[in-house]
Amino acid sequence: MGEVKTSNFKKDNKKGDVKLEVKDISLTNGEQLKSLDNISFSIQSGEILGVAGVSGNGQVELANVICGIEKEFQGRVLINSQDVSKKGVKSRKKLSLSYIPENRLGVGLAPGVSVLDNSAIKEYFKASYGPHLSKGKMVGYLNDLIKQFAIKAPDVKAEISTLSGGNMQKLLMGRELISNPEVIVAAQPTRGLDVSAVEAIHKLIISQRDKGSAVLLISEDLDELFKLSNRIIVLYEGKVVKEVEIDSATIETIGYAMAGINE
Amino acid sequence: MNKYILSKKLYRNELATFYSFLIGFLIAIAVGSLILFIQEKNPFDVFSLMLKLSIGSVNSLSNSLNKAIPLILAGLGISIINSVKLWNIGAEGQIFMGAIALNFVYINTSINNSQIYILLLLVSGFLGGAFCILFPAITKVLFGVNEIITTLLTNYIVFGLTIYLINGAWKDPASLNFPAAAYVSESVYLPTVLGKLSSGFLICILFTLIAYYIKDKSVFGYEMRIAGGSELTAIYAGISAKQKAFFAMLIGGGFAGLAGAIELLSQTHRVSTGISQGFGYTAIIVAAITGMRPIGIFLVGCLFGALTIGGSVIQTIGVSSYIAEIIQATTLFGALVAQFFFSYEILKKDEND
Numbered sequence: 001m002g003e004v005k006t007s008n009f010k011k012d013n014k015k016g017d018v019k020l021e022v023k024d025i026s027l028t029n030g031e032q033l034k035s036l037d038n039i040s041f042s043i044q045s046g047e048i049l050g051v052a053g054v055s056g057n058g059q060v061e062l063a064n065v066i067c068g069i070e071k072e073f074q075g076r077v078l079i080n081s082q083d084v085s086k087k088g089v090k091s092r093k094k095l096s097l098s099y100i101p102e103n104r105l106g107v108g109l110a111p112g113v114s115v116l117d118n119s120a121i122k123e124y125f126k127a128s129y130g131p132h133l134s135k136g137k138m139v140g141y142l143n144d145l146i147k148q149f150a151i152k153a154p155d156v157k158a159e160i161s162t163l164s165g166g167n168m169q170k171l172l173m174g175r176e177l178i179s180n181p182e183v184i185v186a187a188q189p190t191r192g193l194d195v196s197a198v199e200a201i202h203k204l205i206i207s208q209r210d211k212g213s214a215v216l217l218i219s220e221d222l223d224e225l226f227k228l229s230n231r232i233i234v235l236y237e238g239k240v241v242k243e244v245e246i247d248s249a250t251i252e253t254i255g256y257a258m259a260g261i262n263e
Numbered sequence: 264m265n266k267y268i269l270s271k272k273l274y275r276n277e278l279a280t281f282y283s284f285l286i287g288f289l290i291a292i293a294v295g296s297l298i299l300f301i302q303e304k305n306p307f308d309v310f311s312l313m314l315k316l317s318i319g320s321v322n323s324l325s326n327s328l329n330k331a332i333p334l335i336l337a338g339l340g341i342s343i344i345n346s347v348k349l350w351n352i353g354a355e356g357q358i359f360m361g362a363i364a365l366n367f368v369y370i371n372t373s374i375n376n377s378q379i380y381i382l383l384l385l386v387s388g389f390l391g392g393a394f395c396i397l398f399p400a401i402t403k404v405l406f407g408v409n410e411i412i413t414t415l416l417t418n419y420i421v422f423g424l425t426i427y428l429i430n431g432a433w434k435d436p437a438s439l440n441f442p443a444a445a446y447v448s449e450s451v452y453l454p455t456v457l458g459k460l461s462s463g464f465l466i467c468i469l470f471t472l473i474a475y476y477i478k479d480k481s482v483f484g485y486e487m488r489i490a491g492g493s494e495l496t497a498i499y500a501g502i503s504a505k506q507k508a509f510f511a512m513l514i515g516g517g518f519a520g521l522a523g524a525i526e527l528l529s530q531t532h533r534v535s536t537g538i539s540q541g542f543g544y545t546a547i548i549v550a551a552i553t554g555m556r557p558i559g560i561f562l563v564g565c566l567f568g569a570l571t572i573g574g575s576v577i578q579t580i581g582v583s584s585y586i587a588e589i590i591q592a593t594t595l596f597g598a599l600v601a602q603f604f605f606s607y608e609i610l611k612k613d614e615n616d
Contacts, residue, residue: 069498089501099499107499110492117488121500128482135480158274 009206011230011246016045018081019214020066020183025075027061027238035061036073037238043214045182048205050229051218052254058238059218060102063187066216067099068092079183093122095183098176102187102218108172109160115171116142116156122175149174150200166197173204180211187218202228222251236260266612272605279605280554284563287552287598291590298589299582309582313573323572325460329530331568332463333358333522333539335561337546339474340392340518342555346478347508348491353399353414354519355543356421357392361523362531362538363425364391366433369447377450384451385466385524392520393513395421400512404505410512418543422536429534443535453529461529468561470518475557477514487511519543545571548595554602567591 020043027036036058043049053059064070066077068089076085079095101107109118119142120127127137139156146153151170153163163171173189186205190198205228209215219225225232232249234242234257242257256262276282296306317327337354344351351357368387374380399413426442433444456462478484490497490504497504523538531537549567553559574587 067499068501089499093501101499103495106493107495110489110496113488113492117485117492120485121489121496124482124485124500131481131483133480133482133485155274157277162274 009202009227013046013210015047015230016212018042019045019079020216021076021078021081022066023076023078025062025065025073025077027058027065027070027073035238036065039075039235039238039240041233041240041243043183043216045212045214046209047231048209048215048217048229050225050232051216051235052222052225052232052258053220053235054258055220057235059187059235061238062235063099063101063185063216063218066185067097090125096179096181097183098122098179098181098185100173100176100184100186100189102191104165104168104172105161109168111161112159114157115153115160115163118160119145119156119171119175123179145171145174145178148178149204166193166200169193169197169201173201177204177208180208180213182213184208184213184215185218186215188220189217190219190221190224198224222254225254226251234258268610268612269607270610272608275606280556280559280602283598283601283605284552284559284594286601287594287596290597291593294593295586295590298586302582304580304582309577309580309586312580313570313577313587316576317569317573321458323576324569325455325458327569327572328464328565329459329461329568330571331565332461332467332529333526333542334546334549334567335467335564336470336522336525337519337543338549338553338560338564339470339557340515340522341546341550342515342553342557342560343474343477343487343518344511344515345550345555346484346487346491347504347511349403349508349512350411351396351414351512351515351519352411352547353396353417353516353543354522354546355539355541356414356418357395357516357519358523358526358539358543359421359425360395361388361392361520362527362534363421363428363523364388364394364520365524365527366444366447366534367391369451370433381451381453381528384528385521388524388527389517389521392523393517395520396512396516400509400516403512404509425534425536425538429536433534435533444533446533447528451528452532453525461525463525463529466521466525470521471557471561474518474560478557483507483510519546545591548591552595552598 023040025036025039026034029035039062041049051059061070065073068087076083078084079092079097082095084092084095105111116138120138127134127141142156145151149170151174152167155162160168169189190201193201205215205217217225217228226246229246231245232254233240234254236258237260299306299309316323318324337358341351341354365384365388369384374383395417396414399410399417402408402413403410429442429444435443435445453461453463456465486502487507489500489502490507494504522542526538527534545567549560549563553563570587570590574584577586578584
């Protein structure tokens with residue numbers, strides 16, 4: 001096993017109230033298989049909870065339950081101590097929840113649709129007056145994003161696929177983070193990106209943490225999890241098999257837990 | 264050895280669709296000229312006659328624009344449905360259904376104020392078109408049945424229904440055994456505004472602006488674009504993709520139904536098989552050439568209306584009216600091929616790469 005990369009980021013930031021609370025979440029799919037089994041955890045403001053696990057052990061389902069995309073589940077989800085279990089995607093967003101999905105192009109961004117339209121997906125209803133959608137407001141919002149997150153988008157009317165992977169992810173992250181959300185769910189935010197883009201995304205997540213957001217970071221990259229998280233839970237076959245503070249975690253124990261081996 | 268690969272261009276010229284149309288139209292004129300030349304006619308004479316008799320006078324121009332009305336309205340309906348990346352091949356059936364619904368309301372109601380009556384009849388035409396696409400819309404959103412097949416097949420059902428009605432229940436005894444329903448009263452004819460130009464053309468302009476607004480400026484249009492781009496993104500954004508598809512289909516069908524209602528109130532004045540002469544199919548060409556842009560559909564619809572009139576008048580000098588249809592179809596073909604070359608480029612790739 002390799003050496004754990006020493007963290008560049010300090011972890012002694014101030015933590016606050018519990019922002020996201022998940023209680024006894026279970027999700028059963030068609031054939032009585034449990035894709036999520038009795039999951040509970042909570043995240044304070046200023047804290048990053050890393051979710052380790054091999055892809056397909058319930059990470060996507062967990063994110064979908066928290067963000068309101070998956071509706072048929074047992075258990076409760078609380079954002080800012082408010083029960084949102086029965087609420088839809090939009091009302092959760094209004095409670096200041098942002099979701100950066102694993103599938104960048106296809107879920108987070110709509111292929112074949114312009115950069116401008118894609119940039120407004122999170123809060124397009126804020127640019128509307130009744131049935132009218134203000135293009136001016138949308139363009140203003142996108143220009144803010146481009147400036148603040150250093151996105152290279154030469155032609156905002158062109159299709160989203162004209163952007164590079166890193167710029168797409170910056171646009172997606174920027175769109176979800178510019179409103180300074182209190183709860184962030186980020187799934188595989190750096191997968192498939194080059195080193196400089198990864199660094200930029202990491203800095204974004206850390207700066208968001210320092211602003212007091214509660215972050216749920218789902219990743220397969222253990223280096224990334226050790227670098228960013230305050231705490232790590234390990235998902236295996238839909239169960240939380242391990243929960244450790246970052247100081248007492250080693251890459252071996254996490255790795256074993258990911259493979260379903262109890263030491 | 265070099266390999267050639269096809270690669271999607273990152274940036275497309277804003278006017279690419281317009282240039283493609285021009286290229287397609289020039290190719291079509293060339294093809295038409297060639298055919299005329301083979302028939303030993305002078306293409307120049309034929310085309311100048313077509314031009315003169317389709318837009319040369321107020322009367323002929325109003326004829327052309329009257330022909331454009333159903334093309335434009337049905338084309339707008341198709342473009343609205345295409346916002347969610349669905350295809351409506353059933354505009355022809357929806358046009359007939361609009362006329363049938365209008366006649367049904369006309370037979371069963373009586374209102375003295377003719378303006379209000381005309382409005383009611385137009386609305387019933389719109390609803391008739393929406394009703395016609397209701398079944399394909401329901402099967403699409405509930406079971407995912409391919410809308411291309413279902414909308415195409417409803418054409419045959421509605422055409423059969425039309426034949427049934429005008430030979431049976433609605434057959435006009437005064438029509439000397441010609442299969443057609445009774446004429447509507449002259450009081451509900453759409454008034455003309457200029458020469459023979461029906462006021463339906465003004466409705467057409469209004470609905471072009473409405474379609475443009477819905478597609479480009481409204482929240483509904485935005486949600487349709489996202490839902491059309493990716494259903495998963497729509498769900499992620501809290502937009503119900505199925506609901507958008509359902510309403511887009513109903514509105515699009517309604518546009519075509521309105522075309523049928525206007526055609527009945529301004530041209531045929533009764534339900535007969537002549538309500539539509541393939542307008543619903545030509546409208547697909549119009550919509551596809553313009554890349555589904557409402558203003559473009561309006562302009563190309565006017566051009567195609569003029570071509571249709573021009574095609575029918577050149578029969579007087581012994582040239583088949585099919586020349587007009589050849590030009591329309593070749594324009595589509597040329598425009599689509601040109602659009603392809605505006606969106607893709609052929610790159611040479613070395614073997615060593």
